[in-house]
Amino acid sequence: MDYNLKDIFECFLADGTFLNGEPYGSGHIHDTFRIETAEKGKDDYILQRLNNKIFKNIPELQHNIERVTVHLRNKLKNIRGSDIKRECLRLIPSRDGKTWINDNDGNFWRMYIFISNHHSYNVVDSPGKAFEGGKAIGRFQAMLSDMPGGPLFETIPWFHDIEKRLQTFNIKIIENPVGRVETVAKEIDQILDRAEEMKIILRLGKEGKIPLRITHNDTKFNNILLDENDKALCVIDLDTVMPGYVHYDFGDAIRTAANTASEDEKDLSKIKMSINLFKAYSEGYLSETGNTLNDVEKEFLAFAPRLITYTIAVRFLTDFIDGDHYFKIHHEFHNLQRARAQLRLVMSMEEQYEDMKSIIRKLT
Numbered sequence: 001m002d003y004n005l006k007d008i009f010e011c012f013l014a015d016g017t018f019l020n021g022e023p024y025g026s027g028h029i030h031d032t033f034r035i036e037t038a039e040k041g042k043d044d045y046i047l048q049r050l051n052n053k054i055f056k057n058i059p060e061l062q063h064n065i066e067r068v069t070v071h072l073r074n075k076l077k078n079i080r081g082s083d084i085k086r087e088c089l090r091l092i093p094s095r096d097g098k099t100w101i102n103d104n105d106g107n108f109w110r111m112y113i114f115i116s117n118h119h120s121y122n123v124v125d126s127p128g129k130a131f132e133g134g135k136a137i138g139r140f141q142a143m144l145s146d147m148p149g150g151p152l153f154e155t156i157p158w159f160h161d162i163e164k165r166l167q168t169f170n171i172k173i174i175e176n177p178v179g180r181v182e183t184v185a186k187e188i189d190q191i192l193d194r195a196e197e198m199k200i201i202l203r204l205g206k207e208g209k210i211p212l213r214i215t216h217n218d219t220k221f222n223n224i225l226l227d228e229n230d231k232a233l234c235v236i237d238l239d240t241v242m243p244g245y246v247h248y249d250f251g252d253a254i255r256t257a258a259n260t261a262s263e264d265e266k267d268l269s270k271i272k273m274s275i276n277l278f279k280a281y282s283e284g285y286l287s288e289t290g291n292t293l294n295d296v297e298k299e300f301l302a303f304a305p306r307l308i309t310y311t312i313a314v315r316f317l318t319d320f321i322d323g324d325h326y327f328k329i330h331h332e333f334h335n336l337q338r339a340r341a342q343l344r345l346v347m348s349m350e351e352q353y354e355d356m357k358s359i360i361r362k363l364t
């Protein structure tokens, strides 16, 4: 689909003249473009066509992001030496005073300042980077812990609710809308075998043993930007910031930060959870949050990567069975390949679970 990016760009109050726009990044949800401006020394921008099939209420979504970024910026203002423009996303207002626009085809668009000189990784190759990722997420959670104004909107209800995810999975297996169920019997069994044990975090929440906090809920490593020296810079992709358990953010980050291969690696023998990367991320994360987590939260941190990696496997396989309506795919079997890779990673975590628990125990 071709869009007139210049016209859309000009609906926002940006500083600078449109030079060109190209698809950017490897997100699975929105259509993201980098807009270069003509003037040297002026900012570039990120322009996004928002996925409003997935995010059904864009004004609420944007309202959340406005609140979160204003709060983060206020915090950064009080920290000496902070680089506010690069450490926090900044939405650009539209000419009619909102933070998004509608085009004539009913698409929703928003724009951010492009965070300059950042590094972004789909796979992490050193403990130093993992540590910095952990610090970034820990700091993000800590800074949002006192955000005033009541709860954020739930932009995707039951986003990490594994009971709901499994219900949908089971319904799609029965419906078998595109005749793929027969081809994935092994993966379905691998998922159903583990279903019961995955409900523990929800149970602890219902029993009041772990609190709902403001969490990011999509902490895959390419949503954490590092700076030119690979130090923590900025947490991006704020669409799912809403109430959640800390385990969701810890788990999703380990799923990506400690995987030796990419999320969709075809050669399963390359996929392993690196215990060194796990340890480094945990150190970074707990250096920022250790004092605020309760004992039960800490005790179940080591379990969190198993839960979230499993949850994403369920979601990829559900989408494959359903005919690929949710995640962007690059080839016919992409969602299946992703689901297989995530299941392999779950198994690697199971093999190393005792070591994971002992690392967390030592750090807390």
Ligand code: ADP
Pocket: 024, 025, 026, 027, 028, 029, 030, 031, 032, 046, 089, 112, 113, 114, 115, 116, 118, 120, 222, 223, 236, 237, 238
């Ligand atoms: P999706 O939900 O589709 O993943 P994101 O908001 O994460 O969308 O954006 C996709 C990618 O665009 C990111 O992974 C990152 O590479 C890049 N990106 C997004 N916002 C910015 C920004 N403000 N500055 C620089 N790069 C960005």
Ligand code: GN1
Pocket: 026, 027, 028, 029, 030, 054, 217, 218, 220, 223, 237, 239, 240, 263, 312
């Ligand atoms: C999506 O938006 P992106 O690409 O950063 C998804 C996450 C999944 C991830 C798997 C809103 O993240 O939940 O974990 O893909 N985001 C949404 O790569 O569904």
Ligand code: MG
Pocket: 027, 028, 222, 223, 237
């Ligand atoms: Mg993203």
